[in-house]
Structures are given as C-alpha cells and as structure tokens.
Amino acid sequence: MEKTTRRLPIVERDEWLQPVEAQMNLRHERYERKMADIGRSAGSLVDYANGYRYFGWQWDDVLDGWWLREWLPGAHDVYVFGDFNNWQRTEIRMHKDAAGVWSAFFPAAMYRDRLRHGSLYKIHVHGDNGWLDRIPAYARRVVQDDETKNYTAQFWNPAEPFDWRGDAFDASKIGSLLIYEAHVGMAQEREGVGTYREFTEKILPIIKKDGYNAVQLMAVAEHPYYGSFGYHVSSFFAPSSRCGTPEELKELIRRAHELGLAVIMDLVHAHYVKNLNEGINSLDGTDHLYSPPGDAGYQQYWDSKLFDYGKEEVQHFLLSNVKYWLDEFHFDGYRFDGVTSMIYRHHGYVTFDSRDRFFDEGVNGDALTYLTLANRLAHDFRPSAVTIAEDVSGMPGMCIPIADGGIGFDYRLGMAIPDFWIKQLKEVPDEQWDIREMWSVMTDRLPEVKTVAYAESHDQALVGDKTIAFRLMDKEMYFHMDRASENIVIDRGMALHKMIRLMTISTGGQAYLNFMGNEFGHPEWIDFPREGNGWSYAHARRQWSLAKNGFLRYAWLGDFDRAMIRLVKKYKVLADGYPWNLLMDERNKTMAFSHGDLLFVFNWHPSASIPDYELPVQAPGKYVPVLSTDESRFGGQERQSMAAEHFSFDAGEGDGQRQPHIRIYNTSRTATVYLRKK
Numbered sequence: 001m002e003k004t005t006r007r008l009p010i011v012e013r014d015e016w017l018q019p020v021e022a023q024m025n026l027r028h029e030r031y032e033r034k035m036a037d038i039g040r041s042a043g044s045l046v047d048y049a050n051g052y053r054y055f056g057w058q059w060d061d062v063l064d065g066w067w068l069r070e071w072l073p074g075a076h077d078v079y080v081f082g083d084f085n086n087w088q089r090t091e092i093r094m095h096k097d098a099a100g101v102w103s104a105f106f107p108a109a110m111y112r113d114r115l116r117h118g119s120l121y122k123i124h125v126h127g128d129n130g131w132l133d134r135i136p137a138y139a140r141r142v143v144q145d146d147e148t149k150n151y152t153a154q155f156w157n158p159a160e161p162f163d164w165r166g167d168a169f170d171a172s173k174i175g176s177l178l179i180y181e182a183h184v185g186m187a188q189e190r191e192g193v194g195t196y197r198e199f200t201e202k203i204l205p206i207i208k209k210d211g212y213n214a215v216q217l218m219a220v221a222e223h224p225y226y227g228s229f230g231y232h233v234s235s236f237f238a239p240s241s242r243c244g245t246p247e248e249l250k251e252l253i254r255r256a257h258e259l260g261l262a263v264i265m266d267l268v269h270a271h272y273v274k275n276l277n278e279g280i281n282s283l284d285g286t287d288h289l290y291s292p293p294g295d296a297g298y299q300q301y302w303d304s305k306l307f308d309y310g311k312e313e314v315q316h317f318l319l320s321n322v323k324y325w326l327d328e329f330h331f332d333g334y335r336f337d338g339v340t341s342m343i344y345r346h347h348g349y350v351t352f353d354s355r356d357r358f359f360d361e362g363v364n365g366d367a368l369t370y371l372t373l374a375n376r377l378a379h380d381f382r383p384s385a386v387t388i389a390e391d392v393s394g395m396p397g398m399c400i401p402i403a404d405g406g407i408g409f410d411y412r413l414g415m416a417i418p419d420f421w422i423k424q425l426k427e428v429p430d431e432q433w434d435i436r437e438m439w440s441v442m443t444d445r446l447p448e449v450k451t452v453a454y455a456e457s458h459d460q461a462l463v464g465d466k467t468i469a470f471r472l473m474d475k476e477m478y479f480h481m482d483r484a485s486e487n488i489v490i491d492r493g494m495a496l497h498k499m500i501r502l503m504t505i506s507t508g509g510q511a512y513l514n515f516m517g518n519e520f521g522h523p524e525w526i527d528f529p530r531e532g533n534g535w536s537y538a539h540a541r542r543q544w545s546l547a548k549n550g551f552l553r554y555a556w557l558g559d560f561d562r563a564m565i566r567l568v569k570k571y572k573v574l575a576d577g578y579p580w581n582l583l584m585d586e587r588n589k590t591m592a593f594s595h596g597d598l599l600f601v602f603n604w605h606p607s608a609s610i611p612d613y614e615l616p617v618q619a620p621g622k623y624v625p626v627l628s629t630d631e632s633r634f635g636g637q638e639r640q641s642m643a644a645e646h647f648s649f650d651a652g653e654g655d656g657q658r659q660p661h662i663r664i665y666n667t668s669r670t671a672t673v674y675l676r677k678k
Contacts, residue, residue, distance in 0.1 A: 008405030010397050013448075016355070017396055023359040024397070028405045030365060031372045038373075045373065046381050051320030052237055052328070055101075056138035057155060065107040066115065070136045071313055073100025074286035075127050080104050082121030082155075084114040089124045089133070100284075119155040127285010135235060137280045137290075137317070141246065142222045142238045151224060151234070151278045154241075162250045164330060169257035171214075171332040172384035176574035177411070177511035178565060179264065180212040181457055183219055184243045184252075185226065186526065187516060189544050191537035193226070196248035200255050203516070206544070207261060210519065210558075211565035214262040214386075216335055218458065220249075220325075221268065224278040226540075227528035229458065230266065231337065232273035232304055234280070236321050239329070246329075253330050262332040264386060265325055269318050269374075270338025271304040281305050290314050301347060309342070310366030315373070322374050326382050333378065333386030336409070339398075340391050342367040352393050368395075368407060375408030386410050388452055399449045414451040414509050416441060421455055421500055425471045430496065431606050435591050436584055438604075442507035443578060453508025455500050457515045461526045463539070469497055469521030469557075477523040481546075481553045483635075492606070494553060495636070495669040497521055498560050498629035499602060502671050505568055506600055507579050507593070512568070520547040520558035556635035563634070567627050567673060571598050582616050590666060594618045598626075599674040603666050609639065613666035620648040620660040623674040630670040640665040646674065 011017045011024050035045065042048035058067045068080055078094040085091050094102040106115055120143075122133045135142055141156035187203050188194035207215055219230025222238040230240070239249045253263045272290070273279040283289050291297030292308045299306050308314050325331045340348035346362045371389075378385040389398050389409040400406025420441045424433060445451045461467045470477065472493030480487035501519075505512045523546070527539035546554040568574060576595045583592035589605035592615045599617055603609075617623065623646040630636035644665075651661035664672070 009403075010400050010405035014396075020355060020359055024405055027365065027368060027397075030369050031402070034369055034373060035376070044380070045319070045377050046323070048316070049319040049323040049377055049381075051316055052138060052140075052324040056136065056140060056237070057157070060105075063105065063107070064109070065105055066111070067103055067105055068094070068136075069101055069103045070094075070123065070138065070283075071100055071317075072096075072102050072125065072127075072284035072289070074284035074289060075102065075125050076285070077126035078102045079124040080121060081124055082119055084111060084116075084119050084121070084155075094123070115155060117155065117157045117159065120152045121155060122153060125283065125285060127282070129282055129285045132276060132285075134276070134283055135278060137235075137283060138237055139235050140237050141241065142235045142278075143241045144224075151222075156246065158247065162247050164250075164254070167254050167257055167330060169262070169330070169332065170384045171262040171386055174213040174260065174262055175569065176572070177214050177262075177386065177452065178212045178569070178574075179214045179216050179452065179511065179513040180207045180210070181216040181218065181513055181515045182207075183229070183458065183516070184217060185219060185240070186528075186540045187542055189541055191541060193242045193537075194541075196244040196252045199243075200248075200252045202544075204252070204256055204259055204261065208259045210562050211569060212514070213260065214264055214332075215256055216264040216266060216513070218266045220265050222278075224273060224275055227530050228273075229462075229528070231268055231302075232271075232275075233268045234273045234275060234278040236272075236280075236317075237324055250329055257330070262386065263330075264333045264335055264388070265331045266337055267322070267325070267334040268337045269307065269321070269370075270336075270341045271299045271302055271306055274298075274303065274305050279305075290317070296345075299341065299347065301349065302341075307342075308366075309364065309370040315370055318370065319373060319377055322377050323381055326378065326385060332382075332384065333388070333410075335388040335390065335413075336371070336374075337390050339371065339389045339395075340393050342371065343391070343395060344393070348393055358393070358396055371409075372402055372407045376402055379408070388413060390415070392416075411450045411452050411509075411511055413513075414445070414453045416444065417453055417504060417508050418456050418460055421468060421504075422460060422465075422471070425468065430492075430604065431589075433589065433604055435586060435589055435602075435604060438503070439507070439581065439584065439591060442503065445509065447578075450511065451509030452511040452513050453504050454513035454515075455504040456518055457513060458526065461515060461518065461522075463525045463527040466525065467518055467522060468500060469493065469518070470523060470525065472496055473521075477521075481523070482551055483553055484551075490553065492669065494521075494557065495629060497557060498564075498634065499604070499669065499671045501561065502564055502600075502629065502673075503602060505564060506573055506595065510574050510577070512574065514561070517542045517544075519561035520554045522546070523554075553635050556633070560629065560634040563627055567598075571596060571675075573598065580618055582618060585615075588613075588666070590615075592616070597676040599623055599676065600671065601664065601666065601674070602671045603668055605668045607668050609668045610666040612663045614651065614661050614663050615666075616651070616659050616661050617648055617676070618660075619676060621676040621678050622647050623662050623676055625672050626675045628670060628672040630667055630672070636670070637667075639667040639670070640672070 094104040139153040141154040222235035397406035402408040529535040579593040632638040646662040648660040
C-alpha cells in the first residue's frame with residue numbers, strides 16, 4: 001500500500017486541519033489498508049460482510065440439512081440442545097475448526113420432524129468460566145418465556161420467505177429528511193407493549209398525514225431490559241420479539257415504503273449488554289471475545305461492554321450486521337448511536353478545548369476505521385442509504401465523503417440545539433433570552449456538514465427530564481388544556497412551543513427530527529416499567545387521543561406542526577442551506593431572516609407588540625403572511641390579519657445599496673412567515 005502523497009481534499013479545504021495533516025493522512029491510510037486487505041480476501045466489502053449468511057443456521061442443498069455455526073475460539077467444548085432433542089445438553093456436540101468456529105450438522109432425514117420452524121434451542125458452552133447455557137450471537141429470533149422470563153433462541157424458518165417483490169423504494173428521492181423518531185413498543189395508547197402490526201396499521205398513517213417522510217425506529221434489536229430503550233442490545237441479528245415476528249417488522253417497512261416513508265434504524269454498535277444469560281458477553285468463556293480484555297472492555301458510564309473494533313472477527317461481525325438489516329429487512333439507513341463513546345477511549349467525557357483532542361491518545365483509531373468501513377459498506381450495498389452520526393464532539397471529517405478523507409456519514413445530529421432550548425427554559429426567563437446567542441447556536445455548523453436539527457428527541461422526554469411542552473406548562477397541562485380555559489401559563493407555553501419548533505426547523509440544519517407525540521405537546525414523560533413504578537406501563541405509551549380531541553388544545557399544536565412541515569416541504573427550506581440574517585433587534589427581541597422568497601419574523605418579546613414595525617427584506621415585492629404561530633386555527637389570538645399585504649418601500653442606504661423594507665404589526669411571542677410575491 002502506497003502512502004498518501006496528495007493532500008486530502010478535506011485538508012485542502014480547511015486551513016484549521018492543515019497543522020494536523022499527518023494525522024489526517026494516517027487516519028485515512030488505516031482505512032485504505034483495511035479496504036485493501038478485504039479486497040484481497042473477499043473481493044469486495046459487500047461480499048466480505050456476509051457473516052449472517054455463514055454463521056447461525058444455514059441450509060446446505062448438497063448435504064440436505066442444516067448447519068449451525070458459531071465463532072467461539074476460547075471455548076473448550078460446545079453442544080447444541082433444544083426441544084428437538086428433549087433439551088439434552090450434551091447429546092449433540094459441535095466441532096471446532098482452526099479459526100475457532102464451532103459447527104454441527106443436522107441432516108434433514110433425521111431432523112425434519114424435530115427441527116421445525118419455531119423450535120427452541122441454546123448452546124451449552126464449556127469455557128474458562130464454567131459450563132453455561134447461552135444464546136448464539138447470530139441468532140435471528142430470541143423469545144422470552146412468559147413464566148420463567150428466561151430468553152431462548154428460536155429456529156426461525158417460515159414455510160414461505162417474505163415476499164419483497166415490488167419494494168423498490170429509493171430513499172434518495174424523498175427530498176430533505178423530515179424524520180419521525182418512534183419506539184414501536186410505546187407507540188400505542190393502551191398500557192402494554194405495542195406491536196409491529198399495530199404500528200403499521202395505526203401509527204404509519206399518522207406519520208404520513210403529518211407530512212414526515214422518514215421513520216426512525218428505536219429499540220429494534222433484541223434487548224432483555226425493556227427500560228433500556230433498546231440501548232443494551234443482547235442479540236444483534238434478532239428484531240425485538242416483544243413487538244412481534246420478523247415478518248411483521250418486514251411488513252411494517254414494506255408498508256412504510258408504500259406510503260413514501262423511508263425507515264431508518266437506530267443502530268447500536270457502541271456497546272452491548274453485559275448479561276451472560278441473554279447476551280454475547282464472554283460467550284466463549286473469555287472476557288475478550290467481542291471486547292478488549294479487562295477494564296478496557298467495560299463502559300463504566302453505561303454499565304455495559306465495549307467492542308474491540310480492531311479485532312478482525314469483531315469488525316466482520318459488526319459489518320455483517322450493517323449489511324444484514326439493509327438486506328434482510330430493507331431498512332433505508334441508520335442512525336449510529338453513541339458515536340462519541342465509540343471513537344474515544346474516554347468516551348467523550350472530557351472538554352474538547354483544543355484541536356489535539358481529536359488526534360491524541362484518547363482517540364480510538366480502530367473505531368474510526370470501523371465507522372468508515374461501515375459507511376462505505378452501507379453506501380456500496382445501497383447507494384440511497386442514509387447514515388446519521390450521534391457525535392457531540394465534532395470529530396473532524398465525520399460527515400465528509402470518504403474519498404475526501406472523511407468518515408463518510410451523511411448527517412450528524414445537531415445535539416447542541418435541544419441542549420440549548422432546555423437550558424434556556426430551565427435557567428433563563430424568556431424576557432432575557434439573547435436572540436443573538438439563539439441565532440449562533442442554531443446556525444453553528446460547517447457548510448459541508450449536513451445537520452439533523454431537532455428541538456427535542458426521546459432523550460428530553462425520559463423520566464427525570466421534561467419535554468419542552470411539559471417544561472413550559474407543567475402541571476397546568478392537567479387542568480387547563482381545554483379550549484374554554486383561560487390560563488396565562490398555557491398561553492405562553494403554546495406560543496413558545498410553536499416558535500421553538502419553527503425556529504429549529506428553519507435555521508438548525510438540512511434535516512429535521514421529532515420524537516413521536518412531541519409535535520402535539522405530549523403532556524407526560526417516558527417511564528418504562530420498573531420496580532420503582534410498580535412495573536407500570538402508564539407512561540410507556542402515547543396518548544394519541546389527546547391530539548384528536550376537538551375540545552383540547554393539543555390538536556392546535558398538532559395542526560401547527562403539520563402546517564409547518566407542509567410549508568418547509570413546499571418551499572424547500574431545508575435544502576436552502578443557511579438562512580439569510582436580515583435583522584437582530586435585541587431591544588424588541590425580534591429577528592428576521594429569509595429562505596428564498598420566504599421571510600421569517602420572530603418576536604420573542606413577552607409583551608411588546610409594535611404597530612408599523614419596519615424591517616429590512618432581501619428583495620422588493622409584496623409580502624403576504626402564509627403561516628403564523630398566532631393564527632386562531634393554531635390556538636393563537638390572530639392579532640394580525642393573514643389577508644394583509646405588505647409592500648416594500650425604499651428605506652435608504654443599507655450595506656452600500658438601497659435597502660427595501662416593509663412595515664408589519666409585530667406582535668409579541670409570535671413567529672410569522674411571509675411569502676414574497678414579485
């Protein structure tokens with residue numbers, strides 16, 4: 001492999017990176033060396049990532065039977081047992097090859113009537129930690145016994161394979177991403193665990209009606225503790241059986257595609273559950289099968305196990321997992337969870353106060369190489385695939401194309417935005433909000449880095465925190481959300497809720513995300529069943545009926561969200577890039593900016609409504625309001641007429657040229673969008 005001689009485009013374009021050019025080159029060369037190794041061994045990265053087609057249960061046409069294979073190099077003995085042999089642990093011995101792969105063959109002539117679709121099984125592993133009953137890492141279906149609560153692998157072989165014919169969805173054609181983040185299990189209104197089928201029948205139509213074009217599904221891979229929100233994964237190739245069968249998840253995705261919705265999976269490759277009974281921890285009896293040995297393999301902040309990204313077999317396992325969900329389930333891409341934890345040995349728990357932090361000994365170069373390979377694989381296998389990085393550190397090149405020296409993600413999450421809103425609401429009275437700081441936070445991104453903006457996600461809704469709606473209106477939501485009630489807390493909360501969302505979507509990035517229910521101001525936190533709440537499902541659900549009730553104000557918030565999404569799509573606001581700053585009036589807490597022919601005016605002042613307020617516009621013309629947070633149809637007072645016409649006039653010199661202005665009634669706690677007509 002030749003060393004990089006040309007300057008990487010990412011360094012060429014960014015003077016800030018030129019002092020660390022050698023480190024950037026080294027990072028890219030590590031990826032290139034790995035790609036060359038894969039090319040020599042497998043031909044291509046796509047062909048390399050086929051672990052799910054070799055391990056686990058695989059049918060052999062030549063020998064007419066099933067193979068079961070598992071990588072367990074440190075094991076001394078391995079047996080497979082299940083209902084097909086009356087759970088006799090040491091009857092069917094697996095055999096080990098030179099690579100540490102154990103296998104057993106099940107001839108159809110002998111097992112046809114015993115090894116059936118739905119059969120339960122485990123492996124019995126003798127390792128350094130003794131004899132343990134375990135679930136194979138490549139199990140595609142894992143179920144929990146209702147009585148014992150124990151998890152068991154399940155032989156999954158439907159008589160007819162799922163019919164994907166006609167599913168030719170292309171996520172690249174949906175336009176700017178408008179993501180509806182959802183959790184299938186808590187998406188229903190009844191107390192209990194929702195199913196894939198319920199989500200398909202009841203929730204997908206809501207998402208479509210609301211105008212979103214992508215669904216981001218959380219907690220897809222199997223996880224033993226429901227309250228982990230899916231982040232303590234135990235079986236990486238098995239969709240959560242709580243919500244139904246793999247076929248029902250596939251039907252959900254196919255139906256979403258029919259509705260024009262992309263489906264993005266929340267992929268957890270940052271860590272895995274430490275449980276021995278359910279997970280892959282010490283599966284071969286050693287502490288370093290999928291993890292680095294000792295303390296280096298433990299994520300102390302999350303009480304979970306870390307992956308050893310530099311180990312070839314672990315890389316192969318994870319890359320095969322990336323391809324598996326795209327191939328077998330037709331997901332349209334991934335939101336990679338916990339990227340910051342992956343790429344730093346300190347997991348991001350430091351202050352990123354200098355450029356050296358991105359290149360010092362705290363950086364996990366193996367993780368960066370893995371993520372680059374994962375992005376290359378996803379886009380090679382499915383060119384329309386979308387990849388999103390959850391990285392709070394700002395690692396250089398995270399969302400730059402691999403060929404330019406980047407890591408290859410399409411988007412990063414704008415995590416500073418929800419943090420800012422929550423901090424404002426918690427610590428600063430809104431009459432003291434700094435509109436210049438607000439503008440800076442919303443627009444603080446590099447031109448090349450596509451950002452997913454969001455005011456709040458599932459993180460802000462968890463017990464111990466509060467949603468924006470709940471933080472604004474709190475207990476008053478229980479007593480004064482009926483439309484006949486008069487309450488200044490509710491009035492303020494409704495107004496700011498709409499303004500915050502419109503500000504975020506119109507300034508924060510090139511894509512937008514909302515967590516289910518937040519669009520209509522869902523009143524309560526998320527609290528999964530646990531010992532502390534009596535194992536209650538009361539807060540692990542979404543009360544959709546609140547938004548459908550014509551006597552409550554939730555419907556107004558939902559109506560505004562739909563109108564906002566419709567406007568953003570119609571005028572391609574997200575694709576327009578940075579907003580054009582026209583006015584920052586700190587005294588009156590008023591800002592104005594434009595996107596194409598749209599003029600956005602935000603008056604954050606709690607009381608100052610100003611008649612004949614003059615503000616600059618980008619071009620002359622007639623400006624007519626097309627959306628306002630104060631419209632009566634959204635629960636506002638409609639203090640300005642939506643039928644008004646505002647003609648520009650010449651207000652003298654501005655920036656070396658004549659600056660057109662308009663006059664409006666600038667009402668307090670209102671955001672209004674005007675359309676310029678020539």
